[in-house]
Amino acid sequence: MITAKILGSAAGIILMGSAAVAQPSGEIGYAQGALGYDALVSGNNELALQQLQASEEAHATDPARLINLGQTYARLGRTGDAARMFTAAMQSNRNFDLVLANGKVINSRDAAELALQNLNHQIAAR
Template identity: 60%
Template sequence: MKTAKMLGIAAGFFMTVTPVLAEAPEGEIGYAKGALGYDALVAGDVHTAIAQLEAADGVSAKDPAWLINLGQAYKRTGRTGEAARMFTAAMNSNRSFDLVLADGTVINSRKAAKVALHRMNNMLAAR
């Protein structure tokens, strides 16, 4: 059974679909500020987001929210192989919970990771 844990995560996850994020939640919910790189991702500062995510204290390397955001940051910098590994790890994680995306959508972490991986693969195939 999944745990209903709400997070501000995956900034820009649906940015190509919803470019204006007027109702976006602010920051990480239930995490130390910056632990998920949320604000940096929303601001488009991918390098800061990666630094925050890679240095996040107290966040498990198996945390689906952390994996998805790091995957998003890697994808934006062209590190698609690493992004795919992050998304796959989030999909296969023994932990699963609901996430609040930057556009306010609530989605299960496994589904969010699957959608992110699928979109990235489609983007790469279209090149």
């Protein structure tokens, strides 16, 4: 099973890989920075964007990357781009289980759908 650690949208849900050992980075099974996870967690959205753009060639259609890129775009006020990334992750031919910080397992398509719903609620609340 592929594992990934991603940051959910708006609700601040942290998703993490299912590895049993503590990891030095939030990106399990990826090169450090490939998912921009640690930069997102620390609130460094510009660095997260740079990392996610740099990993596009290797992980262009990876749902974990798409969700984190959507999260980054949402934080930067690029809501249209964020919605496109979440939708792409939902429609990806790849999907895998992610583990929420609270231990709950969620499919990457469901995580992307939740992120899109949260983004839509944020936009509606403006």
